[in-house]
Amino acid sequence: MTIDRRSFIAAAATAGAALAAPSLVRSQGTAEPLRLGLLTAKTGPFASGGLDMERGLHSYLAANDQRLGGRKVELIVADTGGVPSSARTKTQELVERERAQVLMGPLAAFEALATDDYMRARKIPVFPVAAAEDMTQRKANPWLFRASSTSAQCAHPLADYCAKKLKYKRMVLVADDIAYGHEMTAGFQRVFEEAGGKVVQKLFPPLTAPDYGSFLAQLNRDADAVFLGFAGSNGFRFIRQFNEYGLRGKLALVGGMTALDEAVLRNMGDEALGIVTVNWYSAELANPVNAKFAGAFRKAYGYDPGFYAACTHVSASVLDAALEPLKGQPFDRESLRTSLQKTNASTARGPVKFDAWGNVVGNVYVRTVERKDGRLVNSIIETYPDVSQFWTYDPKKFLAEPVYSRDWPPARNLAA
Amino acid sequence: MQFWLTQTLNSLALGGLLLLLSSGFALIFGLMRIANLTHGALFMIGAYVAASVARAGWGFAMAVVLAGLATAAIGGLFERLVLRRLAGNAQAQVLATLGLSFIAADLCLVLWGGDPIPVSPPAFLSGPASLFGFSFPSYRLAVIAVALVAAVVLYLLLERTRLGARIRAGVDDMPMARAVGIRASALFTSVFCLGAMLAGLGGAFGGPMLSAYPGLDADMLPLALIVVILGGVGSLMGTFIASFIIGFVYTFGTALVPDLAYVILFLPMILVLAFRPTGLLGGARA
Secondary structure, X not given: OOOOHHHHHHHHHHHHHHHHHHHHHHHHHOOOOEEXXXXXXXXXXXXXXXXXXXXXXXXXXXXXXXXXXXXXEEEEEEEOOOOHHHHHHHHHHHXXXXXXXXXXXXXXXXXXXXXXXXXXXXXXXXXXXXXXXXXXXXXXXXXXXXXXXXXXXXXXXXHHHHHHOOOOOEEEEEEOOOHHHHHHHXXXXXXXXXXXXXXXXXXXXOOOOOOOHHHHOOOOOOOOEEXXXXXXXXXXXXXXXXXXXXXXXXEEEEEOOXXXXXXXXXXXXXXXXXXXXXXXXXXXXXXXXXXXXXHHHHHHHOOOOOHHHHHHHHHHHHHHHHHHHHXXXXXXXXXXXXXXXXXXXEEOOEEEEEOOOOEEEEXXXXXXXXXXXXXXXXXXXXXXXXXXOOOOOOHHXXXXXXOOOOOOOOOOOOOO | OHHHHHHHHHHHHHHHHHHHHHHHHHHHHHHHOOOOXXXXXXXXXXXXXXXXXHHOOXXXXXXXXXXXXXXXXHHHHXXXXXXXXXXXXXXXXXXXXXXXXXXXXXXXXXXXXXXXXXXXXXXXXXXXEEEOOEEEEHHHHHHHHHHHHHHHHHHHHHHHOHHHHHHHHHHHOHHHHHHOOOOHHHHHHXXXXXXXXXXXXXXXXXXXXXXXXXXXXXXXXXXXXXXXXXXXXXXXXXXXXXXXXXXXXXXXXXHHOHHHHHHHHHHXXXXXXXHOOOOOOOOOOO
């Protein structure tokens, strides 16, 4: 017997429908929990931030009856150790074995890059913590929603603040010798120099430099201030050694978004007082979501939430808000994505919405370290509302230029 | 002028710290032929113990003593309980030390958390000192002094004491040393304790400069390896000299050509390995 094409297609379609039907029925019948995977680093050098990521998310879920947009959440946590290859394995495990439907993390940029092609191919909605610029610019993944910021998103307004409010004319930029440090200083330099300032020196100590002595000795003393583009514990160590060398009071310090995080502040003393930093968050923010979050977090863990805890907390708020209109429907990634693109959520950092590249447009805060109730806090002194990753530049032109790096934009005012 | 002076002092301070770090490594390597990869972890444990003790308000001197004792005990137990069972299998011993370093790093993370912990120097050394009209951290000057004292003490220990004579005999020819009645077992344990203690002391003295943080072990271990390879296996004097050479090379390298910091750091090691595999002062022993 011969089968003509038409009847073959009909048969195949029937078979397909029959196969698909049971799962449809099942997901409509009972309220299926949302399977949320968290990629974090609970061991290795990033463990401090990684643990905070988990705690921030736990905090949100605990305050909301373990539900997001009315759905019960089943949280699966994977420890990458901060290692790219392991981040990739764990991502696959979360998606294939644990059937995670939405992911948060990973923490570090190189982990995000190592998992990028897989996440794209599997079309998993993901909320990263990593800040690499091109993840939401020239190489944007349509399934990625970054509620924190790009490397330079906070550096732009800080540069504006340094030039216009603090009236700095000449600055030294010091940052970790990794893409994050390069991108942050590049963004800072661009805005600072366009506002009339001059970057007279740029230093990039190796990420694992145990000692900054040789860098401190060559800081340009004629500058008004030093910008610190450090991550993790490096800013903390730099500032301690800066004071050790008797430089405190001779050169002002300002810091990027991870230079004086709450996680680092709790181990610092008076040497941190008065340092101005920038971030999209502070545990001191007075909005109702954060008042609740920071209070509960402090009560549960005994310290203030910082960058990493806020990152997952804010992402959970956004996911919650985006799932809200989809209540009662079976989980569908396409409709979640559409909803995320339209969302305007109230979060611990203030209102959050996304641009066409999946990056947050939200408030950025200039803060200064003060002592309050016996502990050091980042008090807010200026708010830049609705800051985009493109600052005030036209996105088209911005994207036509090369990505921020060590050498771009070129530094034209370096003192010999 | 000020630049050169400051950087010279920086080099000496880093060299001093490297001396404390590497001399223990060199002792163990010279006698037992084990590249003790736990050395970075022991340094880190020393820094953490010192941080905790100093934080508890017991003073910096106590912090240094307890850090040294704690790491000596860990080293001794490890040698007795693990390395002893793997005697004669150098490869397994090195792997065991690597394994222990991972375990130690994770235990530190559990015990002290992931945040960096500062170690307060003694109060009288906490500010900058004024030298020829510019300021330099007084603590770093103290580290240079401590390192020089440690070098002299170690030298006297090896050259003028019975234990030192035994160690030298063991380094030169272990079977012969055994034949004349030196108990290798006790010798190995005491040298391992001593080496581990030096690492812990290095960590305690390094604490106020570097702070205690996860990853400190991995930052320090390569530096110890470079120094020991450069100085020559089994030569304590070579280790002393190499510590300061690396201190200068690293400090001036990062100051003058920061982009090539690591190239400059590892280049001397590669050159030595290529042209003088026994190290600067390594003897041409059979």
